[in-house]
Amino acid sequence: MAGLSMKTLDRKNTTIDRSTVAALAAGLRGTLLTPDSPGYDEARTIWNAMIDRRPAMIVECAGAADVARAVGFAREHRLLVAVRSGGHNIAGNAVCDGGLVISLATMKSIRVNSSARRAWVEPGNTLGDVDNETQAYGLAVPTGINSTTGIAGLTLGGGFGWLSRKHGLTIDSLVSADVVTPSGDLVHASAKEHADLFWGIRGGGGNFGIVTAFEFALHPVGPEILSGLIVHPFKEARAVLQYYREFCATAPDELTVWAVMRKAPPLPFLPEAVHGTAVLILAALYAGDMAAGEKALAPLRSFGTPIADVISPHQFTGFQAAFDPLLTPGARNYWKSHDFLALSDELLDTMLGYVETLPDPQCEVFIAQMGGATNRVPADATAYRHRDAEFIVNVHGRWSDASQDARCIAWCRELFDAAAPHATGGVYVNFMTEEESQRVESAYGASYARLAKLKKTYDPSNMFQLNQNIRPAAG
Numbered sequence: 465m466a467g468l469s470m471k472t473l474d475r476k477n478t479t480i481d482r483s484t485v486a487a488l489a490a491g492l493r494g495t496l497l498t499p500d501s502p503g504y505d506e507a508r509t510i511w512n513a514m515i516d517r518r519p520a521m522i523v524e525c526a527g528a529a530d531v532a533r534a535v536g537f538a539r540e541h542r543l544l545v546a547v548r549s550g551g552h553n554i555a556g557n558a559v560c561d562g563g564l565v566i567s568l569a570t571m572k573s574i575r576v577n578s579s580a581r582r583a584w585v586e587p588g589n590t591l592g593d594v595d596n597e598t599q600a601y602g603l604a605v606p607t608g609i610n611s612t613t614g615i616a617g618l619t620l621g622g623g624f625g626w627l628s629r630k631h632g633l634t635i636d637s638l639v640s641a642d643v644v645t646p647s648g649d650l651v652h653a654s655a656k657e658h659a660d661l662f663w664g665i666r667g668g669g670g671n672f673g674i675v676t677a678f679e680f681a682l683h684p685v686g687p688e689i690l691s692g693l694i695v696h697p698f699k700e701a702r703a704v705l706q707y708y709r710e711f712c713a714t715a716p717d718e719l720t721v722w723a724v725m726r727k728a729p730p731l732p733f734l735p736e737a738v739h740g741t742a743v744l745i746l747a748a749l750y751a752g753d754m755a756a757g758e759k760a761l762a763p764l765r766s767f768g769t770p771i772a773d774v775i776s777p778h779q780f781t782g783f784q785a786a787f788d789p790l791l792t793p794g795a796r797n798y799w800k801s802h803d804f805l806a807l808s809d810e811l812l813d814t815m816l817g818y819v820e821t822l823p824d825p826q827c828e829v830f831i832a833q834m835g836g837a838t839n840r841v842p843a844d845a846t847a848y849r850h851r852d853a854e855f856i857v858n859v860h861g862r863w864s865d866a867s868q869d870a871r872c873i874a875w876c877r878e879l880f881d882a883a884a885p886h887a888t889g890g891v892y893v894n895f896m897t898e899e900e901s902q903r904v905e906s907a908y909g910a911s912y913a914r915l916a917k918l919k920k921t922y923d924p925s926n927m928f929q930l931n932q933n934i935r936p937a938a939g
């Protein structure tokens with residue numbers, strides 16, 4: 465019987481005989497998929513359609529014991545390993561060619577203790593799953609703005625969204641995590657146990673092990689919350705963005721406003737004549753008392769002559785999914801990202817110039833307002849380093865037709881390069897593409913050396929190398 469052709473850690477091909485593979489499958493509570501298994505194509509498909517890889521095996525884990533077995537198997541055979549949870553990451557490291565994918569996508573339990581304000585979350589859950597369970601009690605973890613994103617990858621990179629200025633990054637609400645290390649041990653990492661590992665997984669991605677459960681502190685939120693969009697014509701974008709930056713400078717922590725420049729989608733509250741034309745969208749959420757939110761947002765809402773203003777009380781879970789229709793899986797995506805301390809006129813002009821030449825109606829430029837609680841945690845308290853960023857700007861290249869790859873990618877790179885002189889040099893690891901390995905050190909700044917030492921302690925052979933990779937320290 466022919467064996468399975470696998471890739472090893474040094475990316476050479478090796479063959480594992482079918483009986484060895486069958487023995488692994490027999491020991492799992494979950495499922496082992498090979499290229500001829502039903503469900504294989506679904507299991508290897510991730511959010512970004514640019515990524516089309518064919519792993520030799522996919523272990524769909526049912527629990528931490530399966531994860532440890534898969535890790536042990538990979539160690540024994542020196543296999544190239546990819547780790548998948550939500551499968552949302554732009555870089556596509558959740559799936560590999562020829563190696564072993566350890567998939568947590570099937571581990572979806574969530575347990576909430578509402579009186580203790582705690583949630584225990586398995587890694588296969590999306591942000592929407594987490595909101596669904598926690599909002600039943602009027603509680604929430606600060607996460608991201610697209611409900612289909614995986615909680616695992618988002619948390620391990622840092623995690624921020626509508627609640628972060630009030631309640632901090634996702635990692636700032638992480639109380640503990642269960643981690644299967646490259647040696648196959650299951651350890652509990654918290655401020656008291658394996659504190660070094662706990663520091664590293666709060667921003668250091670999947671470099672040190674596979675997280676099989678997250679324990680989060682929860683915060684009272686909603687369930688109704690003042691939120692919505694203000695849409696301005698593109699000709700007023702410069703003036704509105706200049707006002708936006710002044711407004712952000714004194715905004716309370718409860719208030720978060722992001723700015724999106726793109727072609728207007730056919731939203732029902734926009735006049736038809738506006739559909740498909742360039743617009744500036746301000747998306748806002750006030751995480752607190754409704755009347756205080758109305759007061760805080762009033763100056764922004766009265767500035768200029770918006771085409772539409774649909775800010776009103778909404779279900780928090782609804783607003784968490786508001787951008788989902790623009791971020792569906794299956795499109796081709798290429799992103800670039802920078803951190804900024806301020807939005808200078810020069811930067812605004814650069815961005816607006818490129819918005820005039822958007823290469824596809826699905827492309828957009830996104831300004832995320834940071835600051836508030838995210839910036840009050842000391843920079844060395846977690847592996848997520850660049851807490852000084854007041855804004856993160858993403859160039860979201862997104863299109864459907866592969867023949868447009870070169871044109872759309874070139875547009876993203878040119879805008880990224882033109883904006884670089886105004887940026888801090890820092891970057892959020894979760895927004896980096898696969899080709900940006902040279903930026904990993906910048907992403908961790910002064911924490912990189914400590915992370916490299918931690919990598920040497922937990923993963924000296926770099927088994928977990930398909931990520932924004934931290935190299936084990938030398939010596």
Ligand SMILES: Cc1cc2nc3c(=O)[nH]c(=O)nc-3n(C[C@H](O)[C@H](O)[C@H](O)COP(=O)(O)OP(=O)(O)OC[C@H]3O[C@@H](n4cnc5c(N)ncnc54)[C@H](O)[C@@H]3O)c2cc1C
Nearest residue numbers: 549550551552553557608609614617618623624670675931
């Ligand atoms: C449309 C869209 C919107 C987004 N919006 C936001 C946002 O608002 N805020 C924000 O902070 N981020 C945002 N992100 C980025 C997001 O945080 C990352 O894409 C994140 O990696 C997604 O996690 P995942 O579990 O879905 O990813 P996956 O692709 O499954 O995993 C990404 C990587 O994380 C590691 N990993 C995954 N699971 C584990 C695990 N259990 N243990 C160890 N390592 C693991 C692996 O290295 C893997 O390659 C967004 C991304 C997209 C595509």
